[in-house]
Amino acid sequence: MYISRIALNPARLEAKKLLASPACMHSAVEHAFPPSSPRNDSEGRILWRVDILKESHQIWLYVVSPDKPDFSHVVEQAGWPLHPEWETRDYQPLLGRIALGQHWAFRLRANPVRKVKNDLGRSENPAVIGKIMGEVTAAQQLKWLSDRAEQYGFSIDGSGDDLQCQVKNRRKERFRHGNGTVTLSTAQFDGNLTVTNADLFRKALTHGIGRAKGFGCGLLTVAPIHVGSAAKGTSE
Known part of the structure; x- marks a missing residue:
């Protein structure tokens, strides 16, 4: 299992679209994994959540998944491509x-x-x-x-x-x-x-x-x- 977080830029049009529709965000998260990746198995399933931190004016997308994701498309379209803040960690040590x-x-x-x-x-x-x-x-x-x-x-x-x-x-x-x-x-x-x-x-x-x-x-x-x-x- 892996846990990831991606910084979103609310000033960008695609970020506004994703934040306005959980269905669109679901699609963006799904596209971080190839069709062969498990979505829901005995080890775990894909889960996501958006955290809006008003104090620091930050918005983070958190994702837990059985496979390691690739969020390049989210960073390019809805984040800061020149200053990407995206990290994925192995969840097993905490579990x-x-x-x-x-x-x-x-x-x-x-x-x-x-x-x-x-x-x-x-x-x-x-x-x-x-x-x-x-x-x-x-x-x-x-x-x-x-x-x-x-x-x-x-x-x-x-x-x-x-x-x-x-x-x-x-x-x-x-x-x-x-x-x-x-x-x-x-x-x-x-x-x-x-x-x-x-x-x-x-x-x-x-x-x-x-x-x-x-x-x-x-x-x-x-x-x-x-x-x-x-x-x-x-x-x-």
Whole structure:
């Protein structure tokens, strides 16, 4: 497995196109690999996420993949060709260090959804029963992640209303894909976690969390915890 990051130049037309459409970004990521490369196998799958760092005015595309990628086309069309900032590292050293009880700072962009069991609207609509709907509030989205953390081999540090996780960049995205339109509710989670099952956690890092993985959701990344690396509670 490999992890890569590519700096994007938001002033360039192609970068604006990629940032405006997860479907276009998905295509750009796919073209970093030859047709023979595995997209999803027992080792892992292709996952990607865009991080917009407002403080430093930087935009990074992160990609985890079974094969080593070639992002020359992204750098040439949407980055800084004369000053390319693109790096790919072997992911195995980090994966091999994962162990029970470790604490990590984490970031995840996800598509928090639920399957409707009961219509809670003002007027009952049986047609919505069984449909997949996006979680609406920051509290609901945080609960979505907290409730599923165990199956992915971790727990969010803290407890109750004092979980060490912020919910940021909450948005509803709508974009063209094929002959139709895709609508996604997405949110970014930044916080601290504890590994409760090393094997499940490694699988979460290499196979992702939740739905819409082809559209920039599901990539979980971790880093050593520093003071102030994660705030408590939820925020917009």
